[in-house]
Amino acid sequence: MEFTKGHGTGNDFVILPDPDGALDLTPGLLAAICDRRRGIGGDGVLRVVRAAKHPEGAALAGDAEWFMDYWNSDGSFAEMCGNGARVFVRYLLETGLATPSGAALPVATRAGLVRARVEGDAVAVEMRRPRVYAASTATLGHLTLPGAAVDVGNPHLVCALPAGLDLAGLDLTRAPDFDAGVFPTGVNVEFTAPGAPVDGTDSHVLMRVYERGSAETLSCGTGACAVAAVALRDTGVQTGTVAVDVPGGRLTVTVTEDSCWLSGPAVLVATGRLTLPAAEA
Numbered sequence: 001m002e003f004t005k006g007h008g009t010g011n012d013f014v015i016l017p018d019p020d021g022a023l024d025l026t027p028g029l030l031a032a033i034c035d036r037r038r039g040i041g042g043d044g045v046l047r048v049v050r051a052a053k054h055p056e057g058a059a060l061a062g063d064a065e066w067f068m069d070y071w072n073s074d075g076s077f078a079e080m081c082g083n084g085a086r087v088f089v090r091y092l093l094e095t096g097l098a099t100p101s102g103a104a105l106p107v108a109t110r111a112g113l114v115r116a117r118v119e120g121d122a123v124a125v126e127m128r129r130p131r132v133y134a135a136s137t138a139t140l141g142h143l144t145l146p147g148a149a150v151d152v153g154n155p156h157l158v159c160a161l162p163a164g165l166d167l168a169g170l171d172l173t174r175a176p177d178f179d180a181g182v183f184p185t186g187v188n189v190e191f192t193a194p195g196a197p198v199d200g201t202d203s204h205v206l207m208r209v210y211e212r213g214s215a216e217t218l219s220c221g222t223g224a225c226a227v228a229a230v231a232l233r234d235t236g237v238q239t240g241t242v243a244v245d246v247p248g249g250r251l252t253v254t255v256t257e258d259s260c261w262l263s264g265p266a267v268l269v270a271t272g273r274l275t276l277p278a279a280e281a
């Protein structure tokens, strides 16, 4: 099985080309591929399938030729991955599976169509506008924080740290507890603190994330979009541009009336051949 490894601000993925949808990807095999000691290692897997050849992709494709079949590192699936979509587009363009043009490139995902533009080293994807829809809480050890539930195609809970608590000091080696009544399929939890003003943006937020299905990661694109939507709401506006600093770098999120652009670096770092023993599958 051929693979490529890539990342977007340190959120890393194993990319598996499977144009005809022939691979039998079991949760066990996906987790083995993402294992950082016994496999390639990654926060998730991006299977590159022709939309017409994938049961979910065909229904969602619209004008998209390719479907991003995203899986978390524990073998669970997710509806959407913002950084994954940016790396997926980098892969399509660098391998010639898609041709650069003036128009935004459509990609089908479980959360619907996204459209991408390359901006030098950055890839920007246009996703649905995040919907802030409920109040909830996350608990880390003895610390319970209020937060905002946000739908970005996948579920998020954005919790601002109170003044005096250090973002870098949070222990994210264990999953935060959350209200399963609000998040029946689990949730990605973002912890935030305010950043110093950044030119050309309306707000600047520092973020760490504990991802559903992947534990703490260096970055989460949909999480950054959720954080941006909450930051704008908290300053009394609905649209604007927010710089979101994650441990792996900076993402820039622009929320418009009807969509959300996520931009940042997306790079491919290696290609190879995967020879996992059949027992792993």
Ligand SMILES: N[C@@H](CCC[C@H](N)C(=O)O)C(=O)O
Pocket (backbone or CB within 6 Å): 011, 044, 072, 077, 078, 079, 080, 081, 082, 083, 084, 154, 155, 188, 211, 212, 213, 214, 217, 219, 220, 221, 222, 223
């Ligand atoms: N890192 C991703 C989000 C991946 C999916 C997430 N773990 C979930 O289960 O919803 C991103 O960049 O958006």
